[in-house]
Amino acid sequence: MAVLNRNTFDGGQPDRRATRIEQVTEDLRGRIAAGEWAVGERIPTEPELADLLDTSRNTLREAVGALVHAGVVERRQGSGTYVLAVDEREVAIGGYFSSARRRDLLELREALDVTAAMLAARRRDDADIAVLNETLARRNALWGRTEAGSESERDAAVDADTELHRAVVAASHNELYLEFYDLLLPVLRQTIAEGTVGVDASYERQHTDLVRAVVAGDADRAARAAQEVLDCVRAGDG
Incomplete structure (x- = not known):
């Protein structure tokens, strides 16, 4: 029995929206890793990022959500979204410090x-x-x-x-x-x-x-x- 890729749906066709979310997520991750937005800095607003990355706001919201789940960025109500770490390795090390x-x-x-x-x-x-x-x-x-x-x-x-x-x-x-x-x-x-x-x-x-x-x-x-x-x-x- 064939195993479907997580980015496929009926008939094995690629789920284009899921693929686009991954692309935008990796784009954001790459920009953070490159220092475009430093740790502790607020990233641009949702409309600004949607224009910058030429994507829909729904896709962008999902991509940012993935980085929030990974611990790379943090949403602060009424303030914006801030960079917490360059990548997941920093999140793991940061978790060690947080328990000290x-x-x-x-x-x-x-x-x-x-x-x-x-x-x-x-x-x-x-x-x-x-x-x-x-x-x-x-x-x-x-x-x-x-x-x-x-x-x-x-x-x-x-x-x-x-x-x-x-x-x-x-x-x-x-x-x-x-x-x-x-x-x-x-x-x-x-x-x-x-x-x-x-x-x-x-x-x-x-x-x-x-x-x-x-x-x-x-x-x-x-x-x-x-x-x-x-x-x-x-x-x-x-």
């Missing part, structure tokens, strides 16, 4: 964030400085409210905080550091989102000192500032 103790994650971040801040102060370029200043301003504005408002506003604040820490690591120009940090981003974002979001947990001065030290090229001060940020997070947990 919070204390262990903070200690791992100390090893990464503090050293990356020192390297960033030594290696940052004009493009890094522009990203750091813009992200810091957006992050501080979102966190400078007494209470986070809607769920989408809370998500935006958490995203901005995550993006700032990633921007410091990116400014280190150590590709291995950044690749490893991207594996941590989903669980890092989760731990930030689980805490208090708003002015009481903003640590605005500490984050500002960190960016200013990196921009000024002061490696020792940048390391101290990065450590102070983590000390504040640890104290807040207690």
